[in-house]
Amino acid sequence: xxxxxxxxxxxxxxxxxxxxxxxxxxxxxxxxxxxxxxxxxxxxxxxxxxxxxxxxxxxxxxxxxxxxxxxxxxxxxxxxxxxxxxxxxxxxxxxxxxxxxxxxxxxxxxxxxxxxxxxxxxxxxxxxxxxxxxxxxxxxxxxxxxxxxxxxxxxxxxxxxxxxxxxxxxxxxxxxxxxxxxxxxxxxxxxxxxxxxxxxxxxxxxxxxxxxxxxxxxxxxxxxxxxxxxxxxxxxxxxxxxxxxxxxxxxxxxxxxxxxxxxxxxxxxxxxxxxxxxxxxxxxxxxxxxxxxxxxxxxxxxxxxxxxxxxxxxxxxxxxxxxxxxxxxxxxxxxxxxxxxxxxxxxxxxxxxxxxxxxxxxxxxxxxxxxxxxxxxxxxxxxxxxxxxxxxxxxxxxxxxxxxxxxxxxxxxxxxxxxxxxxxxxxxxxxxxxxxxxxxxxxxxxxxxxxxxxxxxxxxxxxxxxxxxxxxxxxxxxxxxxxxxxxxxxxxxxxxxxxxxx
Amino acid sequence: xxxxxxxxxxxxxxxxxxxxxxxxxxxxxxxxxxxxxxxxxxxxxxxxxxxxxxxxxxxxxxxxxxxxxxxxxxxxxxxxxxxxxxxxxxxxxxxxxxxxxxxxxxxxxxxxxxxxxxxxxxxxxxxxxxxxxxxxxxxxxxxxx
Numbered sequence: 001x002x003x004x005x006x007x008x009x010x011x012x013x014x015x016x017x018x019x020x021x022x023x024x025x026x027x028x029x030x031x032x033x034x035x036x037x038x039x040x041x042x043x044x045x046x047x048x049x050x051x052x053x054x055x056x057x058x059x060x061x062x063x064x065x066x067x068x069x070x071x072x073x074x075x076x077x078x079x080x081x082x083x084x085x086x087x088x089x090x091x092x093x094x095x096x097x098x099x100x101x102x103x104x105x106x107x108x109x110x111x112x113x114x115x116x117x118x119x120x121x122x123x124x125x126x127x128x129x130x131x132x133x134x135x136x137x138x139x140x141x142x143x144x145x146x147x148x149x150x151x152x153x154x155x156x157x158x159x160x161x162x163x164x165x166x167x168x169x170x171x172x173x174x175x176x177x178x179x180x181x182x183x184x185x186x187x188x189x190x191x192x193x194x195x196x197x198x199x200x201x202x203x204x205x206x207x208x209x210x211x212x213x214x215x216x217x218x219x220x221x222x223x224x225x226x227x228x229x230x231x232x233x234x235x236x237x238x239x240x241x242x243x244x245x246x247x248x249x250x251x252x253x254x255x256x257x258x259x260x261x262x263x264x265x266x267x268x269x270x271x272x273x274x275x276x277x278x279x280x281x282x283x284x285x286x287x288x289x290x291x292x293x294x295x296x297x298x299x300x301x302x303x304x305x306x307x308x309x310x311x312x313x314x315x316x317x318x319x320x321x322x323x324x325x326x327x328x329x330x331x332x333x334x335x336x337x338x339x340x341x342x343x344x345x346x347x348x349x350x351x352x353x354x355x356x357x358x359x360x361x362x363x364x365x366x367x368x369x370x371x372x373x374x375x376x377x378x379x380x381x382x383x384x385x386x387x388x389x390x391x392x393x394x395x396x397x398x399x400x401x402x403x404x405x406x407x408x409x410x411x412x413x414x415x416x417x418x419x420x421x422x423x424x425x426x427x428x429x430x431x432x433x434x435x436x437x438x439x440x441x442x443x444x445x446x447x448x449x450x451x452x453x454x455x456x457x458x459x460x461x462x463x464x465x466x467x468x469x470x471x472x473x474x475x476x477x478x479x480x481x482x483x484x485x486x487x488x489x490x491x492x493x494x495x496x497x498x499x500x501x502x
Numbered sequence: 503x504x505x506x507x508x509x510x511x512x513x514x515x516x517x518x519x520x521x522x523x524x525x526x527x528x529x530x531x532x533x534x535x536x537x538x539x540x541x542x543x544x545x546x547x548x549x550x551x552x553x554x555x556x557x558x559x560x561x562x563x564x565x566x567x568x569x570x571x572x573x574x575x576x577x578x579x580x581x582x583x584x585x586x587x588x589x590x591x592x593x594x595x596x597x598x599x600x601x602x603x604x605x606x607x608x609x610x611x612x613x614x615x616x617x618x619x620x621x622x623x624x625x626x627x628x629x630x631x632x633x634x635x636x637x638x639x640x641x642x643x644x645x646x647x
Contacts, residue, residue, distance in 0.1 A: 026531055029523065029527070030527055031525055033520065033523055033524045035525060036520055037517060037521055037523070037524060040513050040516045040517040040520055041517040043513050044510065044513045044514040044517050047510040047513070048510070051510075058508070058509060059509055090531075091528055091531055091532070094524070094528070095528065097608060098521070098524055120534065130505065212628065212630065213628075215602070215628045216602050216603075216625075216627055216628045217626065219601040219602045219603060219626070220626045221603055275601050276602070282570030298560075318546045335518060336518075338510075338514040339514070339517070368517075368518060369518070371518050371521075371522075372518055372521065374523035375518070375522055375524075376521075378525045379525070382525070382528050382532070384557075385532060386532075388530075389535065389536075389539075392539075393539070393628075394644065395629075395643050395644060396628075396629045396630030396643060396644060397628050397630055397644075398630065400644065402631075426567035456549060484505050
């Protein structure tokens with residue numbers, strides 16, 4: 001039944017001692033395909049733009065310099081991991097790189113005055129700023145992937161992370177600026193950002209730590225509440241707290257997308273950790289209850305739902321963006337109009353003002369058609385699949401939950417905004433990961449990719465030992481010939497690891 | 503249709519086609535990866551790795567693939583033999599019951615410890631937790647995927 005699997009070397013020398021480059025041929029090959037694809041896309045866009053502007057017909061990339069910088073950054077990220085000798089996942093970076101590149105092409109194609117910034121006297125357009133943030137995101141992903149050699153800084157301080165997240169949320173309530181009816185943006189000096197993007201990463205870190213600590217209890221114990229079995233009451237509270245946080249975000253921040261994202265990821269992780277359908281049923285019931293309450297009580301929620309149910313009731317007013325998005329998809333057909341040839345201007349302006357943040361999929365749906373949209377959704381599927389595979393091969397519960405949660409955050413977010421653009425679910429203002437314009441979004445998703453890469457590293461050391469109640473750990477093996485373990489004299493109780501650690 | 507327009511049209515569709523070339527290449531890698539995982543997957547439910555040991559058997563670094571029931575003790579009939587005078591003959595048993603692993607102390611003299619706390623009877627444990635029997639410390643790990 002049980003067989004010793006033979007000695008397994010545990011204490012591998014950490015790679016910090018010396019660099020041993022490890023080739024990553026698959027990643028390089030996939031990046032090659034990405035580069036060729038983006039060159040073709042850019043050339044197609046360039047030809048169309050020149051034809052529209054009445055310039056001489058040349059079939060060449062529209063902004064060769066920008067594309068070159070972007071591809072060089074991807075190559076640099078690849079080389080950094082090769083040099084560091086990381087044996088991390090080789091599919092994630094190309095998949096994310098392709099999505100980012102498509103986003104860059106889209107931003108090059110949109111009117112450049114959607115976003116204005118000037119640095120050192122040089123005015124930067126939409127695609128310039130987008131490229132800068134893409135580089136920052138790639139840099140963050142590479143830095144995390146190469147530098148993170150231990151996950152102790154994530155798992156040990158989960159309550160610190162949670163406190164930081166709540167502080168970030170409160171800061172949004174207090175310092176937040178209202179943009180398009182949602183309280184999302186904080187501005188501190190010249191910097192402004194959307195904390196909810198960073199918050200989703202922190203949420204996953206906290207949930208992974210919390211659920212891995214209490215998984216045995218959550219998975220096995222239950223209290224009977226009439227005919228249904230519910231989790232033990234003390235462990236039910238986080239679920240209610242989570243529900244309350246999501247509800248508060250809806251009420252105060254008016255950010256339906258983030259609330260939906262947080263709650264969905266929470267339920268998914270709870271199910272992954274415990275394997276109990278009852279939790280999901282209970283959570284979905286709570287979610288539906290909250291949604292009904294919000295619909296009854298709050299005008300902004302009701303407005304969104306009413307637009308979703310019938311955007312043509314007020315096609316020039318409330319339903320305008322959704323109607324234009326549907327028209328864009330319809331104009332695109334199967335193969336699209338080609339990059340640069342779609343998105344007719346109305347009075348010299350784009351019909352959808354937030355096309356670069358909330359409706360990039362509608363723009364891509366028009367210019368790349370059904371085929372392009374399906375390929376983009378396929379890339380998100382690939383990212384989710386990689387995350388779940390990394391989770392399945394993780395050494396312990398924390399890493400498994402963290403990898404699954406990070407992948408699901410990206411996948412669910414893409415689903416929410418894609419579904420909103422396609423009128424499958426009510427539209428909520430959230431970014432399309434890796435494609436939408438937006439610094440916070442790109443940076444947060446870059447960190448997500450970096451963490452996934454770090455978690456997939458097969459050369460990394462074993463997880464750190466679980467934390468034990470203060471002073472009770474036996475230093476076995478460190479003092480040879482020590483006596484038998486001196487157990488705590490306190491009455492023995494089922495070990496709930498670290499339940500009393502604080 | 504002149505040659506230039508044709509070229510533009512071809513490049514436009516080539517971009518879409520290349521997206522699918524990329525997805526096909528990725529899918530090939532993913533399928534190979536999944537097939538490899540399916541072949542390599544042992545029929546075990548977990549691994550018990552010796553973190554530290556003051557005795558001759560087992561030695562630190564040794565790993566045991568676990569079935570659904572894995573008795574631990576000094577007696578040679580145990581699945582995991584701990585050759586330690588501080589371990590009882592039938593010391594503890596690890597069982598996997600549907601959702602999670604449990605460790606049960608079989609009324610051993612010196613006790614079984616999970617993360618430093620003595621177990622009374624049955625206790626649920628998770629992957630990553632440490633179990634101590636006698637002078638040997640084990641860590642429960644997920645089965646290699």
